[in-house]
Amino acid sequence: MDNECLRRLIVAAGGGVADAEIAVKEIGPDAVVPVLLRELLERADFGGVDTTATVLFELDDQCWTITAAGFAPGRTDCEVTVRQELWDLLRGVFGPAAARTNCTRSIRWPDSPAVGRDSAGRFGQVAHFLHRLLAGSTAAPVDLTELILRFGSDKWGFHHYTGHYARFFEPLRDLPLTVLELGIGGYGSPTSGGGSLKAWQRYFHRGLVFGVDIVDKSPLDGQRRTTRRGDQSDKAFLDALIAETGAPDIVIDDGSHRCDHVIASFQHLFPRLAPGGIYVVEDTQTSYWESFGGSASRLSDVDTSMGYFKSLLDGLNHSEFDPDDFTSTGFEKQIAGMSFFHNLVFVQKAVNDEGSLPGFVAGKPIA
Structure with missing residues (x-):
C-alpha cells in the first residue's frame, strides 16, 4: 500500500468509529487486513518466545492465518483464534491511545489436545506468542x-x-x-x-x-x-x-x-x-x-x-x-x-x- 493510503488509514484511525469504517470500506478490506497484520508482526518482539504458533484472525468476513514467518488469507488448522471487527483493529494498530481499546476482540481456544493446559506447556507457549503479537495494537509503554x-x-x-x-x-x-x-x-x-x-x-x-x-x-x-x-x-x-x-x-x-x-x-x-x-x-x-x-x-x-x-x-x-x-x-x-x-x-x-x-x-x- 502506498504512503498516501497509509496516511489515510492512520488519520481515519484517529477519528471516530464511522471514520474508521468508511476508510476500511473505501480502501477495501482485502487491502487493509495485510497492512494491519504486517504491522503486528513487525512490531512484535519475539525474543525468547517459541515462534511456531499458528493464529487465525477472523476480521469481519475475512479469515487470515498468521505465524511468525508471515500471513496468508484462508482458514487452516490453528492453535488459537482472534475475532475482531476490522475497524476496531485499525484503531488498535494506528489509533491514538484512547482509541486503542480493542473493544470487539475475543480470543477462542480450540478443544484440542495440542494446546490443552496439560500438553507439556504448549498452551503457555502459544499464549506467550499471542501476547507478543497483539502487543502492537495496545497502548502499552514502549522503551x-x-x-x-x-x-x-x-x-x-x-x-x-x-x-x-x-x-x-x-x-x-x-x-x-x-x-x-x-x-x-x-x-x-x-x-x-x-x-x-x-x-x-x-x-x-x-x-x-x-x-x-x-x-x-x-x-x-x-x-x-x-x-x-x-x-x-x-x-x-x-x-x-x-x-x-x-x-x-x-x-x-x-x-x-x-x-x-x-x-x-x-x-x-x-x-x-x-x-x-x-x-x-x-x-x-x-x-x-x-x-x-x-x-x-x-x-x-x-x-x-x-x-x-x-x-x-x-x-x-x-x-x-x-x-x-x-x-x-x-x-x-x-x-x-x-x-x-x-x-x-x-x-x-x-x-x-x-x-x-x-x-x-x-x-x-x-x-
Whole structure:
C-alpha cells in the first residue's frame, strides 16, 4: 500500500468509529487486513518466545492465518483464534491511545489436545506468542532504548541519546507524524543500516518514516518506512523530497556530520519543517574535528556546526534588541527553543514574536 493510503488509514484511525469504517470500506478490506497484520508482526518482539504458533484472525468476513514467518488469507488448522471487527483493529494498530481499546476482540481456544493446559506447556507457549503479537495494537509503554538496541542503532551505547529523544518525542507519539532522518547507516552496503528508521517506525506507531542516504538503501524499505538516495546538502534533491513527504514534523540529521552539510541541510529544511516541529542534529563532536570542517580553537566560527547553532541563540530574544544593532539570521522568528546536550542539539520550531516588555517596566532602557 502506498504512503498516501497509509496516511489515510492512520488519520481515519484517529477519528471516530464511522471514520474508521468508511476508510476500511473505501480502501477495501482485502487491502487493509495485510497492512494491519504486517504491522503486528513487525512490531512484535519475539525474543525468547517459541515462534511456531499458528493464529487465525477472523476480521469481519475475512479469515487470515498468521505465524511468525508471515500471513496468508484462508482458514487452516490453528492453535488459537482472534475475532475482531476490522475497524476496531485499525484503531488498535494506528489509533491514538484512547482509541486503542480493542473493544470487539475475543480470543477462542480450540478443544484440542495440542494446546490443552496439560500438553507439556504448549498452551503457555502459544499464549506467550499471542501476547507478543497483539502487543502492537495496545497502548502499552514502549522503551525507546530497548527499541534502539533491538534494531541495532548506535543512538544508545556508543552514544546516549535516547533519554533526550524520549523527553522531546514522548508527547508526540500519538500524532500522525512525518519523520525524516538524514543518514541511514551501514556505509556502502545497500542492505546494511536502517536500525533507527525501524525504531522510529515502531516508536511512532502512527508515523511515516523517511530516510535519506548517499547510498541506495531501497532494500531496507518497508511499510511506513521509505528510503531515498540523495545528498543532504543538495537543495534540489531536498525540495523534491519535501514535495513527496510533505512538511516533516521531525528531522534528524545523522548524515555525513560534515559541518558544511549540517549547516546547509538545516538552513534549507528548517523553514520547511511543520509548525511545532523539532529539528535534531546528532554527533556534533565533529564540530571540533578539522577533518569534518570543524575547529577545536575557533569555537564561535559560524562555519562550524556548534559555532553556527550558538550564533542562533541570541535570536530567541530578538525583540529586546535595537533593530539598528541586530543582524537577522532569518530564523529568529521561527525558533522557539534550543537545547544542547553532549554531541546533540534540538531546535524547536514555533512562532517567536512575543515582543518586548512594555515601556513602563522599571529598568528598561527608554529609546
